[in-house]
Amino acid sequence: MAEVTRMQGDKLPLGRDALSVRRRVEAMEKLLERSFTIPGTRQTVGLDALIGLIPVGGDVITAVMGAYMLWEARNLGMSKGAMARMAGNVGFDWLIGLIPGVGDAADFFFRSNTRNLKLIRRHLDKHHPSTATIEG
Template sequence: MANRTTRINPDPLDKIVTSLTGRDVESVRKRIEAMEHLLEGLIKIPGTNRKIGLDVILDVIPVGGDAIGALMGAWMVWEARNLGMSKSQMARMFGNVGIDFLLGIVPIVGAIPDYFFRSNTRNLKIIKRHLDKQHPASAIIDQR
C-alpha cells in the first residue's frame, strides 16, 4: 500500500491568517467591517428591512452586556488608531461608543434607543471616509 500524503495549499490559509492579523489597510478594513456586521447587522428582523446585531442582543444582560458591546465598539476605534486616524476622529468615535453605552445601560428598555443609534455603523462610516481619502486603493464597493 502506497503512503499517500495530502498536501494542503498554504496560500488560502495564509490569506485568512493575514486578514485576521495583518496590519495592512485592506486587512484592517475587512476586520472593522466584519465587527460592524456582527454588532449591528447579524439578524434581519422578519417583515422589516432592519437588522440587529450583538450590540442590541447584549442589552438584555444588565450592565455587563452593554459593557461588552462598548468594549467591542472600542476595539473598532483601536483599529482606527492603527490606521493613523486623527485624534479628533477617534474622539468622535469614542463619543459614539459612549453615547451607545449610556443609551443601552437600562436593561431591556435600553435596547430600543440602542436599536436606532447605531454607533458602530456611524464609526464605520467615519473610518471608510478616512480610508477612501487616505488609501483609495483599498476601497471596496459595497454590495449590500
C-alpha cells in the same frame, strides 16, 4: 516574513495593512449591528442589541467590542478628532444602554458601530484609496 493579507475562506485577514484593517472593522460592524434580520421585516439587529438586553454587563461587553474599532482606528493613524468622535459614539451608546428599556430601544436607532465604520471608511478612502470597495 510576509504578512497574511488575503482572505482565506471565511477567515479574517491578520495583516496590519489598511485593506486587512478595513475587512476586520467591516466584519465587526456587521457582527454588532446587522447579524440577524427580524423575521417578517427588513430590520436588522446584531449582537449589540441582543447582548445589550443583559442589564449593565451587556452594555459593558458591547462597549468593549465597539472600542475594538477605535483601537483599529488608532493603528490606522486616524486624527485625534475623529477618534474622539468615535469614542463619543461608543460612550453615548453605552450610557443610553444603561437606561432599562430605553437603552434597548435606542440600539435600533443609534448604531454607534455603523457611525464609526463610516468614519473609518472615510479615512481609508482618503488616505488608502486602494482599499475602497464597490458595494452592490
